[in-house]
Amino acid sequence: MHTLHNLHRPLGSTELLVSPLGLGTVKLGRDQGVKYPSGFRIPDDAEARRLLAQAHELGINLIDTAPAYGTSEARLGPLLRGQREQWVIVSKSGEEFENGQSRFDFSPAHTRRSVERSLKRLETDFIDLLLVHSDGNDVAILQDSGIYETLAELKREGKIRAFGLSGKTVEGGLLALQQGDCAMVTYNLNEQGELPVLDYAEQHGKGILVKKALASGHACLQPGEDPVQASFELIFGHPAVNSAIIGTIDPQHLAHNVATAAAVIQDIA
Template sequence: MMPRKRLGRTDIDISTLGLGTVKFGRNQSLKYPAPFELPSDETLRDLLACARDMGVNLVDTAPAYGYSEERLGELLRKERKNWVISTKVGEEFEADKFSGEGKSYFDYSAKHTRLSVERSMRRLRTDYLDLVLIHSDGNDMEILTQTPVIHTLQQLKQEGWIRAFGISSKTLEGGMLAAELCDTVMLTYNPGHTEEEPVIAKSAQHDTAVLLKKVLASGHICHDASPVQGAAQAFHGANAPEPDPIQGAFDFAYAHAGVTSAIIGTVNLQHLRANLMKALRAQNLA
């Protein structure tokens, strides 16, 4: 079973692996290696059941993930209490049904933040949200210091609408500041992207939770295993065996004690089962 850790300073316990759900509701304007069709409800039920049976209780979504929130609201409505739901504010995605493409726009105003949280609760069929992250447009410092979004989320937490808040950051500077201001920081960390690693240590100092995104480099980890191979050679020498890039990515992620949970997304049940076992193995639990 997937172990659990406390979400920073909160009283929320989350599994050390969480299920990302962008592919539950959006297949336009994404950076995955190959196009895909949105999965059926039956497929999603099987994925959620597999994750739940392996001890996963964290599910991550966002308004910018197309229909993900609505689909999760229906799929989880009878077992809401068994899940820790993380969603986001700030980014809106508009799909173009004719061109097959879409575009995002961002709004960090107090009014939009409140409206977004209210809408997410309706879509997810819940009267509270466990975790709300700011969906950064890349200007982390401006968002955190020059918009009212942090203050608004603090108010919503005080009012009981949300239990915790944070940011899905994109810069080292933003992540470092967020470690002081937020309950949670979500950051990119994998063998090919280590620039934000200092945020993990800073978060530990402030008892701030760290969620990892793009652990498998949005699926590209299998297409460019050179960072994993390099790490293996540094440890084993030039005769290092050809590594499993996915196992290597999980080993890399969980080697850092400051990591609370790693978020992975898939709509392939076989891949999910394999990744769950590799995540356990990386934590020396399989």
């Protein structure tokens, strides 16, 4: 059985070692306003616990969550009790999701409150990677809001170990990497516009996480091609990519994704 246990790699120049696939947890906490091709039911605690145990067995150590993912952080805290050292936890600040609507606040005061709240919800003393959850105005956020300066302070205080941007533009990604540790970019068979951010990260030893790796389930291919394999061949073909976030709650999908990623990465090596 292919697993990811022997394929962990450094996240850029940070001291974090991450599995090439990370588990995205929006579906553990939110089923409104999410763009997936088919509906789904939020798993109960027993199902969520089994999913996390399966991910761990398959060699996944990276968990991606956010305040905007509904109850995701608050559920993960109790679900991960006693397992903190097994996981690299990524969370975010900037986007809040309330009453079916997103709102954004990138101010230093909100950022600090948000991180303190995430620490409480996740029942941890530190978050491994804290990303700015951008609304798309990446450059303005990084230059004008003070959020990056606040994250640098929180890093010095030991509350976060690394920080960066989950953005939507090339300019934002490049700026995020100049001053931070990591960028989370969209990179898949349909969308490769943020490729310059990956190239910059490779040259400067910065971290790259890929979101929408499988194009949120809308991959477009030739008949007979495995969309997961084709996606991973593209993504892991770029040496800057440290990990791709997969947001599945289906145990079979998770196992297939891991087996395919492991095979692709070993072929590339």
